[in-house]
């Protein structure tokens with residue numbers, strides 16, 4: 001990859017037991033720049049045998065890693081964190097080249113990703129067990145916290161750095177070792193993290209990275225008895241497939257799945273703040289985030305004013321390659337994404353919605369999509385039921401608070417939700433009525449390392465980040481000492 005200050009960060013090999021390796025079959029998978037559709041490199045197309053080797057390497061490394069003191073593990077994570085920040089520009093460039101998001105956003109993702117490593121380095125020092133008062137005088141009971149073991153980490157393309165660190169940092173802090181399967185669309189960000197982990201002194205086999213097409217790698221991670229936990233971020237379809245598969249060996253699971261976030265704007269909202277929140281929530285990463293506002297519900301009294309303010313801001317957005325300064329919306333990840341977005345828009349238009357934004361000049365390249373505001377959205381449209389995962393902002397109109405809550409909760413998903421009001425009583429009523437793992441009041445952003453991140457209903461199981469995030473990688477052991485009378 002051209003223009004990297006440190007060219008060694010770009011690796012076209014998997015990482016197993018401290019060795020950078022090709023696939024046994026010699027097969028590779030091309031990785032494409034979504035801005036140009038040109039290949040930027042290729043990674044090994046690994047399968048079952050390489051995944052088994054990676055699991056064995058992780059199991060071997062686990063023996064020593066779990067015995068390190070928590071402070072030693074914390075120190076190694078701190079060193080990894082420092083290297084991520086020292087190589088921020090290169091990591092961001094790799095990320096933008098394979099994923100497409102604007103370079104400024106990619107830099108933000110590297111900082112965000114690194115924040116989990118710092119946070120869990122700190123949490124490693126606070127893995128405290130506890131004591132239980134004994135029911136009899138001759139016994140003492142303590143509860144020990146122990147690592148789960150070898151973890152399979154499966155991550156998506158939309159945040160190729162942070163979705164890995166949000167899992168790997170707590171896993172390593174807890175004393176687990178990992179086998180990472182990054183998205184086949186964005187493996188280079190994961191491999192660069194592997195290079196920096198090596199440089200930080202994290203021992204061979206603690207982090208293994210298996211690249212390639214998902215099914216055979218996934219099947220091995222799911223079936224292999226040595227893997228004691230799977231942490232997955234991605235679609236609900238694949239998440240439920242993994243959940244079914246993991247049942248056979250009764251693995252622990254963390255699932256961060258799809259969302260269908262509502263963003264509700266009440267008549268009593270600060271409209272400028274609501275527009276800012278909608279822009280952040282809807283258009284970050286070109287609308288390709290699991291927490292992005294998929295349905296913007298606006299109360300009748302401010303509907304026209306909100307639509308006008310939002311569309312003025314959207315009209316000012318520039319679409320282009322993520323490496324071009326000033327670009328707000330980069331290319332979509334692939335043609336399937338573009339087709340889904342177009343299909344949602346066509347379906348909405350056929351059912352009575354209207355585009356109120358201007359048609360922007362799109363650069364050459366098949367994967368660019370115009371950011372849009374649609375008025376007249378209704379719940380029978382496909383974009384109301386499924387994640388559009390693109391820069392399309394559909395505005396639904398409602399009359400009453402009850403109607404807004406019913407609309408907002410009318411989805412099998414329950415990841416993020418947002419609402420705007422200046423009324424304190426309404427703030428509590430609505431905040432408590434929303435059936436989502438995360439609620440933002442007067443903010444369009446809920447993602448940060450200090451707060452629990454995760455969903456309810458079909459948006460998943462477990463929480464990442466915060467103090468809760470490390471518990472996902474720990475088992476409790478009740479240790480009873482008898483005969484003390």
Ligand SMILES: NC(=O)c1ccc[n+]([C@@H]2O[C@H](COP(=O)([O-])OP(=O)(O)OC[C@H]3O[C@@H](n4cnc5c(N)ncnc54)[C@H](O)[C@@H]3O)[C@@H](O)[C@H]2O)c1
Pocket residue numbers: 154155156157158159163181182183184213214215217218219233234235236238239241255256257258259289290291387415455459460
């Ligand atoms: N809740 C969250 O925190 C969160 C965060 C980011 C993305 N997401 C969701 O992820 C989706 C977008 O990401 P995606 O398109 O990469 O999702 P995806 O489910 O297609 O893929 C996610 C990962 O699973 C792998 N995979 C696919 N089939 C597999 C199989 N049979 N066995 C094992 N692994 C398999 C993929 O290669 C990839 O690494 C959206 O639905 C989005 O909402 C959720």
Ligand SMILES: O=C[C@H](O)CS(=O)(=O)O
Pocket residue numbers: 158159162288289290291447
């Ligand atoms: O795509 C959803 C992610 O979890 C991204 S973020 O954590 O909100 O940045």
